[in-house]
Amino acid sequence: MIKRKNNIQKQLSEGFWPVVWRRMRRNRWGMFGFYFVLAMLLVSILSPLLASDQPVVCRYKGKLYFPAIVEIFQSRGTGRHFIKKSKPFNLPQFNAKDRLDPQEFALWPLIPYGEYEQTLDFFSPPSADHWLGTDELGRDVAARMIHGTSVSVKVGFISMSIAAVIGIAVGSIAGYCGGKIDMIISRVIEVIVCFPVFFLILAIMVWLEPSITNVMIVIGLTRWTSIARFTRGEFIRIKGHDYVTAARALGISHRSIMFRHILPNSLAPVLVSITFGIASAILVESGLSWLGFGVQAPDPSWGNILRMAYDSLRVAPYLVYPPCVAIFMAVLSYNLVGDSLRDAIDPRLRRAA
């Protein structure tokens, strides 16, 4: 008996998420979007290695330094305590480009300019030196674009995390409790939806310091309505399933039913809505930065690079294209990922609009 038992192969059926992933893999455009999102993530993490006014590796006065690598940790705000840039690389006035002797060497990043570094070529068109040209302060646009990526990535993920927490909490309460609570929450959502996105966000931004943190918080606090609606719909659908009734009959607490039994099964459509939400958050951030209420002047963001390009349209038309292409590609990628995710989760829901 025991021997036979051992021979039985355990046949686990494929889980839900592996199935979704397998279906997504088949969608070429969706994977393109997915890889572009990954690339954005990498660029934003490794931006000092791609564009910096400090070398990646360099030998200076007989010692080896890794200033750009240290910058990765420093600019993420994590390593300030345990990795310090050694002198003279931590001094703002130090310029590695002309302080090196012939016997010393330096390995430079792809784009050897920092995002704040001002050169003397104002408005120089794209060239071998400055791949995307320079702006009115002589800053290298390619370097600024690369460092601006992290703003879009951060805004997308952090603001949508805030929105997801609020939306899922509100939506699940509305869907699970039903009745009066549901009615009140639905009314609240209807009221918020009535305010055009930009008007609501700008009206709140009047009172706040324009900064990326505030932008992320305000986007998160205002863009949760569609997530809440999806969660509510899923909760109402799943609430009627037998296993929920069984769980209740077993005396499991409401909180546990909501978060451990229903929520995991309702996450898929919510995830689709979050993906589209990231695209719209990136859009709102660039728009706010364009208007001057987002990321502030010396810090680069795609929105304020576009603003600078708009302000110098007649002088430097080539400045327009990099931020436009970048914003378009980011939004397109998230839309593609969202669409392919939706198709993969439920093939019956083919691409609606």
Next chain:
Amino acid sequence: MINYIIRRLLLVIPTLVGITLVTFVIVNLAPGDPAQFQSQGIMDPEVSIRIHEQLREYYGLDKPIHVRYAKWLGKIARLDFGTSMSSDQRPVIDKIKERLWPTMSLAILSLLISLIISIPIGIYAAVRQNRLFDRLSSTILYALYSIPSYVMAVPLILLIAIHWDLLPFQGMTSDNYDQLTNLGKAADLVKHYTLITFCFTYGTLAYYSRFIRQNMLEVLRQDYVRTARAKGLTESNVVMRHAFRNSLMPVVTLLGMMLPAIIGGSVILEVMFNWPGLGRLFFESMMSRDYPTIMALSFITACLVLVGTLLADLSYPFVDPRVSYD
């Protein structure tokens, strides 16, 4: 049907109350006393104190919050939004009135144009599913739909307005508008409308076309379409009279939903095109911290959107007679 209309209208009341509440809360969330906030920065102390007193009186800041809310509601019911805090000191309602038409005309124009173009595209693509036209239009429309309007606008301005110098992109009329003949005036307006209308329209157009195609595809698979074909009706008759009419219902819902998107998108585009509409007024009042105007604009745009959704809901029974709400 009258029953339904009355019920739907009654549902508007709590939403309207909610809109006033949100607007009021945003006012009162402001750190400190809004009167002080606005009167600071005025150099002359005498003027500053006077304005501060005026503002305190306008907001009734010495009273408890629910009294203030009630008073504010009363004022809004009489369309009294106070006077603007910017240098011109005009009643807010007048400022909004003169800015309403440029934005609304754009919104209506772009909705009409996108409907007129997207319906044939959507139907044709659905009828010839997976043929060349369908594939081509799907790809192009998807790309168009993903291009944010202001991202599209800047290169367009660069190429059409600056590089080729074909169309103007600043404002609604040229400087010499008053000296033009009537025909010249019309031509001038059309020229100024062209670029901004395109930027307002193409996104909606792409969205509608994809949406209509999708709905048509669903309807075309229905049994009654097969029946119509079996009866020997001409293809155009099947598509237009049997299929298309039944795919209209979700489109009507969309019409109501598109209004907030268009008005919300108006801020950046109107600033970009220097268009004298609500969006730019909103931006200007933000820059000058013109507080009564911001409140009034938030309230009025929210109400416009509410009316849009309401109209869409009310038109259901007309589009689809099966819908009855008892």
